[in-house]
Amino acid sequence: MSAADILPFFRAWIRDPLRVAAVAPSGPAASALMAQEITAETGPVIELGPGTGAFTRALLDRGVRQQDLTLVEYGSDFIPLLQRRFPGARVLWMDAAWLHKEKLFEGAPVGAVVSGLGLLTMPPEKVLSILGGAFFYLRPDGAFYQITYGPRCPVADAILDHLGLQASCIGQTFRNLPPASVFRISRRQSHV
Numbered sequence: 001m002s003a004a005d006i007l008p009f010f011r012a013w014i015r016d017p018l019r020v021a022a023v024a025p026s027g028p029a030a031s032a033l034m035a036q037e038i039t040a041e042t043g044p045v046i047e048l049g050p051g052t053g054a055f056t057r058a059l060l061d062r063g064v065r066q067q068d069l070t071l072v073e074y075g076s077d078f079i080p081l082l083q084r085r086f087p088g089a090r091v092l093w094m095d096a097a098w099l100h101k102e103k104l105f106e107g108a109p110v111g112a113v114v115s116g117l118g119l120l121t122m123p124p125e126k127v128l129s130i131l132g133g134a135f136f137y138l139r140p141d142g143a144f145y146q147i148t149y150g151p152r153c154p155v156a157d158a159i160l161d162h163l164g165l166q167a168s169c170i171g172q173t174f175r176n177l178p179p180a181s182v183f184r185i186s187r188r189q190s191h192v
Contacts, residue, residue: 027177029173030147030176031054031055033170033172034055035055035058035061037112038059038062038064038112040062040063042064042112044105044109045059045064045069045070045110045111047059047069047070047072047113047114047115048096048114048116048117048130049116049117052082053082053085054116056082060086066087066088067089070092071089071090072092072094074093074096076093079093097126097129097130097133098133099129099134100129100133100136104137108136108137108142109137110139112138112142113134113137113138113142113143113145114145115146119148119154124159127159131144132163135163135165135187143184143185144184145170147180147181148183149178149180153169153183153185164187165185165188166186167184168184170184
């Protein structure tokens with residue numbers, strides 16, 4: 001992580017701390033944890049709230065091609081930076097709650113959604129909209145990966161139940177400031 005990453009992130013956080021959930025971008029340990037289950041075979045990946053691209057770089061390190069990345073960022077400060085750093089990726093300036101209103105893909109080809117969004121600071125309706133939109137594009141075996149700085153999944157049980165989803169922690173790292181956990185959210189398997 002360089003000053004080129006920290007300064008724009010910190011400035012954005014100062015302007016709107018509820019929208020930018022952390023003071024600094026995630027470090028290498030949290031980024032590697034976030035991307036650990038994703039490979040080139042995962043197929044298209046949507047990243048929500050990429051900021052300066054810490055998770056994006058980790059995804060590329062795992063073999064995901066830039067052409068398979070759709071980066072959805074609401075912070076206009078980060079858009080030019082993301083476009084310069086990842087010229088092969090599709091960079092969209094939009095609120096992640098609008099996913100269901102856009103036609104990003106035909107059908108449900110997406111293998112993973114990676115989220116650096118601060119879901120804990122959002123109203124439940126917005127979280128419901130973000131997850132509903134993400135799962136609209138996810139294949140049946142696809143997963144939504146969410147970072148959080150607390151010990152529990154940042155998505156309320158009521159929202160998971162409403163959408164027929166389940167969450168499990170895939171790991172934690174104390175080598176991040178603050179320490180981070182990553183949760184995999186997926187569709188519940190129906191038992192026949």
